[in-house]
Each structure stands twice: as C-alpha cells, then as structure tokens.
C-alpha cells in the first residue's frame with residue numbers, strides 16, 4: 035500500500051551529542067574534512083551505507099551506538115572541538131571585513147544550487163557555480179544572502195535500461211530529512227510568501243533556510259497546504275513542465291525571492307542587501323519586484339525606480355546561443371503582470387518594454403529574460419573572456435552604433451571551490467610542500483605528486499567498479515555474469531575522464547567517430563588507455579538519450595568493457611571522484627558554445643591535465659604547456675566534416691602525445707615530463723581557477739561599485755534616482771539635435787611617428803549643455819575597410835562657442851605607431867552616474883566620410 039503522507043522523524047540526540055546537530059545543520063561540512071571525519075566516526079559502516087549524508091546518518095544510527103558515543107570521552111572531546119571550530123569560522127573577521135565602504139549585504143539569486151550531492155537541487159554547471167559562489171563567500175566573509183527554489187523532486191536521478199536507454203527517477207525529497215530549517219515568524223508560525231495570480235488565485239510558498247557556512251540560502255517551496263494543487267506543483271522539479279509552469283517558477287524565484295529576503299531581514303535583523311546579483315536570466319523578475327516596492331513605498335515613478343534598482347543590480351549571463359535564451363510569449367507576461375494582479379501600480383507596458391527585443395531581427399512577440407536582465411542591471415558580465423565577446427555579439431543590437439568591444443558586457447571567468455573539489459591528499463600536499471600555495475607548486479616533489487595521483491586513481495577505479503556492478507544489477511544482470519567487473523579498469527592505466535551534461539554541443543560521442551581507432555587506443559598493448567564517462571541528458575532530450583545509448587552500447591562490448599565505462603547518475607559525488615582520479619580531463623564542445631566550463635578546472639587543481647577544444651576558460655588560459663588544445667575547425671560550415679576533423683585531431687593527440695608522455699618513465703618509474711606538466715598546471719592554473727580569485731573579481735569590479743552607485747541613487751530620498759531618470763529622458767529626447775558638423779586636423783601634412791595631430795570638431799549640442807555630452811576623438815590602426823581596430827578614445831576640450839551656436843572642441847592625437855592610421859570623432863552622453871559612456875546606446879557620429887581620414891605613416 036502507498037502511504038498518503040511521508041515525513042521524517044528526527045532523532046533526538048542524547049544531551050552530550052547535541053553539538054552534532056549544529057554541525058549537521060550547517061552545510062560547511064560539505065567542504066570541511068575534519069567534520070566529515072567526525073561523522074564517519076559516528077558509525078563508519080553506516081557512513082558508507084548512507085553515502086556520506088550526515089542527516090541520513092543521524093536518522094539511522096542506532097540508539098545503542100548513540101548511547102555509547104555519549105559516554106565516549108574521546109569522541110566528545112573531538113565533538114566539542116569541531117563545534118567550537120565551526121563557531122570560530124562563523125564569527126572571525128575575514129577578507130571582506132578589511133574592505134572599506136563595501137556593501138552591507140548582497141543578494142544572490144539562482145534557479146539552482148549545487149552544494150552537496152545530499153541536496154540534489156542542481157542540474158549542471160550553473161548550479162555548481164552558484165554553490166561554489168556561496169561557499170567561497172562564506173570563506174571570504176562576503177555577506178551574501180542566497181535565494182533559490184526548493185524542488186521537491188530536485189533534478190532526476192539516472193539509471194540505464196538493459197538496452198542502455200536513460201531512465202529517470204524522481205525520488206521525492208522531504209525537507210525535514212535535509213539540513214534545512216523553516217524560516218519562522220517571531221511567533222513561531224512559518225513565514226509565507228504570497229504572489230497574486232489571475233482569477234483570484236494565489237501562489238504561496240514557505241521558506242527554508244540552508245546555512246552554507248556563514249551564508250544563509252533561502253529556498254522557496256510551494257508545496258504548502260494553502261495552495262491549490264497546481265500552485266503546489268510549481269516547485270515540483272527543476273527544469274520540468276511547460277511555459278506557464280516555468281514562468282510561475284521564475285516569478286516565485288524573482289518576486290517571491292525578494293519578499294523572502296525582506297522577511298528574513300525583518301526577522302533576523304540581517305542588514306538589507308544593497309546589491310542584487312542575478313545569476314542567469316531566470317531570476318530576473320527580482321528587479322521588477324524591487325521597482326514595484328519603490329513605486330509603492332517611496333512614491334517613485336517607474337523610470338525613477340528603475341534607475342534606483344538598476345545601479346545596484348548585477349546580471350551574469352551564461353548562455354552563448356540565442357536558442358538557449360529564456361523567452362516567454364508577451365501575452366503570458368501580460369496575463370500575469372497586467373491589470374491589477376501582481377503589478378498593482380506598475381504599468382504593464384513598461385514591464386513588457388523591459389523584455390522587448392527592440393533590435394533589428396528581434397522577435398516582437400516575445401519577452402526576453404536576458405534582455406530584461408540587461409535593462410535591469412547596470413553591470414553585466416559573461417563567464418569567460420571568450421563568452422564575454424560572444425555575449426557582446428549576441429546582445430550588441432541593444433547598443434547599435436557602437437563597436438562590439440564597446441558593448442558594455444564584461445566578463446569574470448568562473449572558478450571552483452578548492453576545498454569542495456580537490457582531494458584531501460592533494461590539498462595537504464600543496465599546503466605542506468608548496469610555499470606560496472598553488473603558485474609555488476613547481477617546487478613540489480615529483481615522487482610525492484605521483485604517489486598521490488596513484489592513490490586517487492586507485493580510489494576512482496574501486497568506486498567505478500562498485501558503480502558498474504550496481505548499474506549492471508539494475509540492468510538485470512545476474513551476479514554470476516558480473517565477475518568481470520572485479521577486473522574492469524586498472525589503477526595503473528592512463529585514465530581519461532569525460533563527464534558533463536549531454537546537450538548536443540558537448541558532443542559526447544565525438545570519441546566514437548572512428549570506433550576502430552578508439553578501440554585500438556583502449557587496447558594498445560604497451561600504452562593502453564581507459565575512459566570513464568558520465569552525464570545526464572535532459573529528460574525531454576531524446577537526441578541526448580540516443581547519444582548516451584550509443585556510448586553505452588560501445589562500452590558494453592566484451593572486448594572493451596574493461597577499458598571504457600559509462601557510470602550512471604552523474605552528480606557532485608561522482609564528479610568529485612572523477613576530477614580527482616582522472617589523469618586527463620577531456621572536453622570537446624563545439625566552439626564557442628561552452629560559456630566557461632568548470633569541470634576541467636577541478637581536474638587541474640587535482641593534478642589532472644586538460645585535453646580540450648579551446649573554448650570557454652581553456653581558450654583563455656591554455657599556454658602550450660599546461661595540457662593540450664584540440665584544434666577546432668570552427669568556422670567550417672559542414673558540421674559533419676568538422677566532427678571528422680576534430681575527432682581525428684583528438685585521436686592523434688592521445689596516440690602521439692598524451693599516452694606517449696604518460697608511459698615514458700625514468701629509472702625510478704616516474705613519468706618526468708608528465709609530472710613537469712602537472713606541476714606547471716598546478717602553478718599556472720591554480721591561482722586563477724580557484725573561486726577566491728573569482729569572488730575577489732566580483733567584489734572589486736562589480737559588487738563594490740554597484741553598492742556605491744546604489745547609495746548615490748538612494749541618498750536624500752532617492753534624489754539621485756530622480757535626477758538620473760529626468761536626465762536620461764531629457765538626453766534621449768534631445769539627442770536627435772546632437773550633430774558633428776565638421777572635423778579638421780592640422781599636423782598631418784607629412785605624418786611620421788612621434789608627431790601629433792591637432793583635431794578640431796564643430797559640434798551642435800541642441801538643447802544639451804556641454805556637461806551632458808562628451809566629444810571624443812577615436813584613433814588607432816585601421817583595416818582595409820577603413821574601420822578603426824581597437825581604437826583609443828580621448829576626450830576633446832570645449833574651447834568656444836562660434837557665432838551660430840556651434841561649439842568648437844580641440845585635442846591632440848599622438849601618432850604613436852607606423853602603418854595605416856585613422857581617427858574619427860563622436861559625441862556620447864556624459865554623466866558621472868553612468869557605468870560606461872555607451873550605457874544609453876546613444877552616439878552621434880560625423881555624417882560624411884570627411885570626418886574620417888586615414889593615412890600611411892612611416
């Protein structure tokens with residue numbers, strides 16, 4: 035019989051063991067090895083059986099065992115020590131506390147979070163990044179409050195059918211059986227966040243707090259009894275359901291998330307966030323809710339409220355393909371935000387305007403969440419240098435008239451949380467032997483590195499065998515058929531890992547392009563290779579499931595099954611095993627569709643070497659000696675031929691370089707050249723790929739300036755926001771009257787290096803004053819089509835007003851290079867409250883070609 039309700043009965047711990055609860059409820063254990071050791075000591079066998087989930091451990095440990103521990107003085111001493119260590123960790127000042135004038139708090143919104151395998155609220159890189167962001171914030175003392183949704187079925191868990199087809203399971207989670215506590219009003223009742231829906235319906239949610247070290251993570255959960263059945267299901271699963279469902283999830287995350295933060299701050303006294311960070315477009319409605327608040331509470335107009343919130347909003351985009359952008363039909367937005375439903379007091383046309391694709395070839399029927407993100411955030415970034423450029427191209431239409439590299443989208447390359455992803459043995463080795471941390475890794479003793487690598491490879495091989503056996507049992511194999519599994523894989527064979535989600539651009543099956551060649555690689559008698567593969571296809575992606583089946587069918591073959599395995603149910607726990615144990619981390623996406631990619635960073639920190647297409651982070655930091663770059667045939671129109679070429683390059687690299695170097699041993703059995711590369715990887719990539727570098731970048735270049743800008747806007751009852759909104763309106767209205775009439779130079783008669791040109795421009799400013807606009811000369815190298823390449827901009831000085839109301843601007847251009855050189859002049863809006871001069875998308879350029887002159891300098 036099926037139960038009609040399920041719940042988890044919490045263990046009542048004996049008094050002396052109470053601090054265990056404190057330790058379990060703070061997710062710091064997910065990256066703190068001593069605490070994990072303590073949990074193991076509670077019951078080592080059970081610890082393995084519950085797959086390192088401490089809440090399950092405490093739920094299942096026997097009362098006898100608890101009684102014994104409560105009388106075990108050595109255990110109690112350790113417990114006291116670890117609990118005190120946690121309290122110190124939570125209160126001692128850290129890096130952020132040394133900054134002056136930094137935001138009092140930062141809200142971070144993300145649709146998914148990967149914090150530990152025991153909290154399956156993530157599907158891939160986006161969620162893992164969000165989890166690493168919060169953990170790092172905790173370590174560095176950055177006062178972030180995280181906001182997300184609690185999905186009752188999380189993301190699915192994966193198994194295989196006999197035929198190798200992906201099967202999905204959605205085991206329900208019970209928040210009471212997770213390290214979560216409900217947010218309660220001072221009177222004890224659970225907090226309710228409510229969103230009004232059309233036709234008198236409501237979407238209610240309760241709020242769970244997951245404590246991630248110092249950082250509270252608020253998770254909204256619509257599975258409450260006061261909701262109708264449809265509303266209850268809003269947070270049923272991650273990335274499931276149709277368009278309406280997705281919109282409701284995003285409303286709950288954005289709008290409900292802001293309300294959850296308000297409740298949290300009111301109840302706990304936590305300072306209100308000054309900066310709001312939108313991790314991917316899905317959370318974008320948070321800006322809209324903050325506009326609504328300011329209209330209702332501060333009496334601002336829509337435009338004024340927009341300026342007030344925009345200054346303090348940061349938007350990170352993660353999607354390098356237009357098809358991947360989150361869009362809704364406009365009618366749907368109208369339905370949920372129109373009338374006086376949710377948006378009472380906010381004109382729906384202005385809401386719709388935020389997500390309108392106003393650029394050429396934009397679709398006028400959709401509401402685009404990324405475009406809304408850009409309009410609601412004064413600061414926008416991609417997640418690697420290459421992805422920043424791709425984003426400038428994708429969204430450049432919003433700033434038509436400017437060169438691509440001036441489109442105000444920057445980048446901060448992702449990083450990974452070392453304590454989560456790096457094997458303890460490797461962390462210890464670096465801490466013990468490398469003075470100066472990662473950067474000092476060149477000095478690590480090679481024998482020691484090799485010893486650690488062997489330990490990690492061996493651990494991976496054992497874990498993979500266990501998983502393989504379990505998977506075959508699930509697929510219906512009898513125990514007697516599985517004796518081969520004991521000898522599958524080898525802890526001394528070159529081990530290549532390939533694990534990731536399975537969208538088509540990641541090309542899971544590229545390695546199968548030439549099956550015979552792959553087979554020969556695996557079975558090479560002198561230099562064998564083994565490959566471990568894992569990945570989930572989105573449940574609706576039949577194509578992805580076919581790719582998995584192709585791989586599984588190949589790996590099922592008797593001749594190769596000991597050298598190539600597919601391990602089902604890729605999650606953080608399996609990910610940790612793989613990035614720690616593999617010698618080589620392979621990645622072959624279709625460039626430039628991998629926005630960043632982070633799994634290769636995790637491998638690098640463990641002393642693995644990357645073998646990858648130059649995409650995402652690898653395009654930026656591959657230096658010729660820290661791994662291998664698979665040549666990409668991007669730009670080739672023929673996708674099939676491109677696959678063939680790139681696969682051939684991949685095989686060749688493995689055959690002629692990777693495996694040769696791995697098996698090239700000296701008299702003491704060490705692969706010297708290999709270990710040189712490992713050391714160079716640790717030293718060159720280590721300091722860059724760690725998330726402390728990432729969070730420092732976010733704090734210094736985005737959070738701190740955004741916090742300052744938000745304060746300027748809010749000061750004096752939002753006088754700054756009112757003034758900026760008024761100014762923008764005036765400038766936009768007057769801009770058609772801004773004209774560059776005439777440009778002339780002197781000093782260019784016989785141009786040579788070291789000379790200076792004097793540039794003069796006659797400009798009409800219409801209704802604007804010289805304070806409202808800057809006149810700039812742009813100069814530098816020009817290409818064959820007379821386009822300035824990476825021009826330098828320099829402001830010209832306003833010297834006089836001529837008789838017919840035009841203004842004369844003058845400045846100098848240094849001729850600092852030989853060859854083709856050119857210059858031009860432009861007028862752009864100027865205001866100290868803008869983050870960049872391109873922000874408004876307004877520019878006036880000389881109309882006739884005489885404004886541009888080029889010459890050949892010697």
Ligand SMILES: *Cc1c(COP(=O)(O)O)cnc(C)c1O
Pocket residue numbers: 157158159160162533534535604605606609610630631632633634636
């Ligand atoms: C790191 C990680 C990812 C993201 O890796 P990519 O290189 O971006 O594919 C996805 N899933 C899990 C479980 C991870 O640990």
